[in-house]
Amino acid sequence: MNDQYIDLYSRNGFAGPATTLVRRQYAPDYNRVQGEYVPRRLETGQIAPGLFADPRALPVTLLEGSDVRLATWWRQDPTPFCIRNVDEDELHFVLSGTARLETDFGVLDLRPGDFVLIPRSVTYRLSRVDSLRALVVGTESRLQVDPDSAPVVLDVSCTSTRPPRSRTPSPGTGSTSW
Structure with missing residues (x-):
């Protein structure tokens, strides 16, 4: 019986980046990985x-x-x-x-x-x-929010936390300030 399983993974079939994966059994435990085309965890x-x-x-x-x-x-x-x-x-x-x-x-x-x-x-x-x-x-691509197909929980409003400006008279001057 075969005691190793060999898999070839590539992005573009037989062309481009590829990785050879050798396993003792069909399971996700790695014995050895060669190449750059593998899952990576970024901590x-x-x-x-x-x-x-x-x-x-x-x-x-x-x-x-x-x-x-x-x-x-x-x-x-x-x-x-x-x-x-x-x-x-x-x-x-x-x-x-x-x-x-x-x-x-x-x-x-x-x-x-x-x-x-x-x-x-x-x-x-x-x-x-x-x-x-x-x-x-x-x-560089334009990212868009599509309210027609967005989930209901998505708030696509441009609500800001800044209170609206109001015109108030400056104390003692009678003039209006912003």
Whole structure:
């Protein structure tokens, strides 16, 4: 009897990246793997915190393809600058912590489980940061929210947490201020 099972995995049939997998039995336990075309686990919690110690630190890219990248971003402090990605739409997924996202269009309070789409060329910064950890997907393709086919639980409104401005007289001056 055959005491090893050999499988060939490739992205494009017999062309392109391939991996040979050798197993003693048909089970997911690996004996030996050769090649780059294999599942990988990214332990983002094991990234050295020093990468994000500088308040000017930007997201660190973990994976990238021809039109997409996946990055992680840990923040303890507000960004001391504004960010405008003129190349990519960004989709931020908040893993843990909180922050306030200030954009050209208003302010959103971020909490764990939130997905936030920031279209290309929209300026933003983070304030009121409390141990924020996020994954950031960047792509040159236009990311769209489709309310017609989106789940009912998806709030696609652009509701901001900023209270509306009101005109009030300045005390003692009789003049109106914003």
